Amino acid sequence: MPNRLFYDSHMHTPLCKHAFGEPEAYADRAIQAGLKGIIFTCHSPMPRGFWPHVRMSIKEFPEYVRIVDRAAKAYEGKLDIRLGMESDFFPGFEEWIAELHTMAKFHYCLGSVHWQGQDYKARYETGSVEDFIATYFRLLAESAETGLFDCLAHPDLVKNYKPECWDFEAIRPIVAESLDRIAKTGVAMELNTSGLNKRYAAMNPGPEMLAMMAERGIPVVIGSDAHVAQRVGDRFRLAINHLKAAGYSTVRVYEERWPHVMRLDEIERTLLRQATELGNTSVEAA
Template identity: 30%
Template sequence: MRIDYHTHHERCGHAVGTLEEYVRKGIEIGLDQLGLSDHMPLIHVDPATYLPEMAMPMDELPRYVEECFELKSKYKGQIDLRIGLEGDYIEGWEEQIEAITTAYPWDYVIGSVHFLGTWDITDFRQTQGWEGRDRLAVYEQYYDAIGKAAASRLYDYIGHIDVIKRFGYQPDSSVTHLEDAALEAVKRYDGALELNASGLRTPAQEMFPSRRMLERARDLGIPITLGSDAHQPERLGQYLDDARALLKECGITQLATFDGRKRHMIQI
């Protein structure tokens, strides 16, 4: 079974390609299931005054869902489309997030932490945010948010759980205890994780999560799904062969899939 549950398209502003181009590419590379999962619209910052090209406008959200369902019907029998959303977790905005995650018939919602306040720690244009900060304190804030995202039960799985390492900024001291606490929160609230292969094309030079975290997730019995985090159709499925190989090396033999907000396990 070949799946890719994490993709973005032109509506978000910082990806290219139409939804249909991703669907056709998925068929071309032999995916069995393709998850369409663009970014949730910004809710805690003013899109008009924030940095451009961060997420789809709110008025595009219903059009996005409608197009997903049209494509699901059009390509039925050729590829199994799952309709999703990458939903930011922003502390204090849980009610507004829930309004979005319950307003549409999603198959799944990814819970990702991109923002610490108004700072997007995953945006290459905002790496100056690290300047003058205590890196350990930033990691503590980040993993605290991951734990709260898991506890909110707003999401079906946590996306790129250690993406904070993306640009190579690391504290001098170990953060293993922070990582493990976040994993334990995911387990406590019956969540799942993705193995996000896109880390291999970032300065971090490893997937999200790291092998150590993946093995700890295995020991805890946390279900795992797969995503390329493609922002271009030609990157759909990128590094997922490596990701499947890593899962097998770690003794993980099943993948989590999602349908109507319900989790199903399949063999890799």
Template identity: 30%
Template sequence: MKFDLHTHHIRCGHASDSIRDYIEAAIGAGLDVIGISDHSPYFAHEHDHPQPGIAMARSEFPNYVAEVLRLKEQYKDRIEVLLGVESDFYIDQIELYRSAYAPYPFDYIIGSVHQTRGVSIFNRNRWKDKDEAQQLDEKKYYYELIRRSAESGLFQVLGHIDAMKGYYPGFADIAGAEADIDEALKAVAANDLSIEINTSGKTKDCGGWYPSDAVLERALHFGADVTFGSDAHLPARVGDEWEAVRSRLREIGFTRWVFFRQKEKIAVPL
């Protein structure tokens, strides 16, 4: 069974094409299951659409859900369409986000840390003039947030858990946060979640996938499940490198990966 849980579309403002286009691309790529998971609105912001190039308007969220559910029904004889969302994780806003999602029948919610200390994880400038101790503190805090997102009870999948390396490849070489990464992975296993193998890292300076093989090996050691997400912002990337990821997971020692239907974990043998 071939699946991809992480796709975006035009509503978020930095992806192209419609939800239907991603579903059609999934069919063309031979997928059995396609998850639609566009970026959540900024629910806590006073404005309806504060950052049009990053996330959809708050008022557009019900329309997003309705469109996915409509297409799920239309395509049910050709491919299984799952309703998802990629949610930001802010510690002080978790209950607001929980209540915003509660009315809708999500199959899964991806929890992604996109900002720490109010700065994007993809901002290269956050690393300027930081000494080794400060860099380590940034990395440790990032994984503290990831651990706390795993413990929040809101998510089924944690997104791109070493994506801070995206535009700063040196992030991977900051030593001293190994215990913090392990605690995050333990929390994933303890709360029956999954981390994603996200192939969009190839589009950033770091190249390759999120997370690294070293993190995946630790995930296996602690019994954390994995899933697949292309993080496609173009229909052509749906299912990108699925077979290569499956092969690498087998080499590492995984015997299964998972997806979620109605927030229930579905195991698929590798």
């Protein structure tokens, strides 16, 4: 992998029941996209029937470890494939998540506040849209403070709740308070490129919040959140441009739950070179 440097740190497997394709298909796409490695972070199994149709069951967890390991062995020397997890943060389930994170040798554990879950809405959809958004950012800070996670996934996902009501300037103080708490924990936050395909079509987080994260020195990890192989490495050069505009010069990639710092200009060079070598129009222009 001499010309390749960077990793896509967020993607799924068919075990979550809403992603398609085997890990090997994601691996093939990662090589085309000029990546050195990928981290699978499928949705965490949860006990007590917690939003079960979007995740693997606890019984399926060994199968998850097995298929990621199978791909890692098959691509040895060609692509570095690592095991991770996208774990739900929902107050009351912290002990389970702590246990889950000891059940395999994870490289990277993402924490996610998924406001779309029935359980989440049943508990928190009780007031105005503003209340719902404020609760989301309070839980985001709480998730960082648990110490369970390396990074917080798609940290403004709630803008898709009522996209027409999303007014960043109105909630800036709420976001600032949340980011102040997160910055104290040292936990990283994700720049997730899949937001461009969501109802509120923008990366998660958007440029204003990314700039506020940069001001506080919060480290960033880039992830595609691919649920199909074609999206691995999707719009990473655009993500790098967003990061530079926000004031970032580095990002992180995790190995054995330990952060490695990589320079954006070096990553960009390797992605560009790969695109040129392949004459590849599918690696999109930034």
